Amino acid sequence: MEAFFSGTIGVVAACGLYLVLRARTFTVILGLTLLTYAVSLFLLAMGRLSTGMPAIISKDATRYADPLPQALVLTAIVIGFAMTAFAMVLALRSLALRGSDHVDGREPEVPMKEKLEYGPDRQAADTAHADEEPASADERPPSPPGTLP
16 A cells, blocks of 8 residues: 555656646646645655544544544645635736747747648748839738747
């Protein structure tokens, strides 16, 4: 049981760390949440895994479960939920201000797949008339995906 529980904590922590290192704010928040869950499971495991034991010492109980790790985990869950809600509000505000959910506020370069979907014929037509300035915004050709107009 302890080996399975330890493995579960390791997998949850590894997934959380992987998501924290991603470039989008939502995945970073999800990774922080998973790391919080891993720490909560770790705190619970530190109180020694005991099933079917009372949490409070009674006069007739020979063994009992330590209530302190359970209280710490309950507190960690509440704090983790508040942290997740606050980080989500910050991420949404950043998305509204910058127009991007990228962590550093800059969108990465357009992938080659989207450039190929744009098509060489369209790219050739855009570069042929690059010297001419359109008379109005209505005559301006649409910009390729992932670039600013």
